Amino acid sequence: MKILGRILIITAVFSIVTGxxxxxxxxSGMNAHAIDDTAQFRPQNFGNGSELRPPNLENRPPERGxxxxxxxxxxxxxxxxxxxxxxxxxxxxxxxxxxKKRKRAxxxxxxxxxx
Amino acid sequence: xxxxxxxxxxxxxxxxxxLDILIFIAFLIxxxxxxxxxxxxxWLTLSLLAVLTIHLLLSxxxxxxxxxxxLGRLGGQTRFNYLxxxxxxxxGTLLIVSGIMISEVAMPAMGIQLxxxxxxxxxHDMSANFxxxxxxVHTALHWNWIVKTFDKYLAQPxxxxxxxxxxxxxxx
Numbered sequence: 001m002k003i004l005g006r007i008l009i010i011t012a013v014f015s016i017v018t019g020x021x022x023x024x025x026x027x028s029g030m031n032a033h034a035i036d037d038t039a040q041f042r043p044q045n046f047g048n049g050s051e052l053r054p055p056n057l058e059n060r061p062p063e064r065g066x067x068x069x070x071x072x073x074x075x076x077x078x079x080x081x082x083x084x085x086x087x088x089x090x091x092x093x094x095x096x097x098x099x100k101k102r103k104r105a106x107x108x109x110x111x112x113x114x115x
Numbered sequence: 116x117x118x119x120x121x122x123x124x125x126x127x128x129x130x131x132x133x134l135d136i137l138i139f140i141a142f143l144i145x146x147x148x149x150x151x152x153x154x155x156x157x158w159l160t161l162s163l164l165a166v167l168t169i170h171l172l173l174s175x176x177x178x179x180x181x182x183x184x185x186l187g188r189l190g191g192q193t194r195f196n197y198l199x200x201x202x203x204x205x206x207g208t209l210l211i212v213s214g215i216m217i218s219e220v221a222m223p224a225m226g227i228q229l230x231x232x233x234x235x236x237x238x239h240d241m242s243a244n245f246x247x248x249x250x251x252v253h254t255a256l257h258w259n260w261i262v263k264t265f266d267k268y269l270a271q272p273x274x275x276x277x278x279x280x281x282x283x284x285x286x287x
Binding site for chain 2: 003006007010013014017018021022025030070071073074077078081082084085087088089091092093
């Protein structure tokens, strides 16, 4: 029961944040160019950006939803993101650990001097 | 979310660790929709919602305690961590909402047709890039816990599988 209540709280907060986001996006007019039509009236591939590109252009970037590269690309992309996260971790954790070591060394030196 | 594991049983800590590893791997896969395919990208993200809810439930005590003490006496790092987690929650919500708005597989499969919105696509890309940075900072803030727990519950048990055998071989 307690867990169910907590899930409800999380869902409620999620719904409030969602409502705020949708309201802000609609009120700001960012989504003014939204096209409210149904799929059957749309030309084929309309809305995914492909209508703006020449049809037989080689080496074009992949469309949204178009699979490209497969497993090797997936692995490379995952490595790229791990490197980004790793860099952030290094930048934040390393100076902190150096400062901690220096502080510890100073404490040891002070206690040695006292004795 | 907290580095203090004194309130958790070893099995809870182990669950937290495996859950976090699962979230991390799933996040890396969903960040590459062109390589994984749109179907995996959308369905995996939607199923991640349940896992992220469990992640929040496991940190519930820390969330409520810090929320209560936020305006009172609280350490600088805990305060920063709390704000970062809120930012991560809001960005994650934006990521999911914009993803639902531009969905081409999951929502149509559920019979939901949403109007096309070009702003949502831009917001989806922006929030995804921002989520990567926030996740990096989130990981950095919990680095000590990650290293300690990984060593205790994964590395040491793995090494123990081979070490007794080695000792036995040496004694023979």
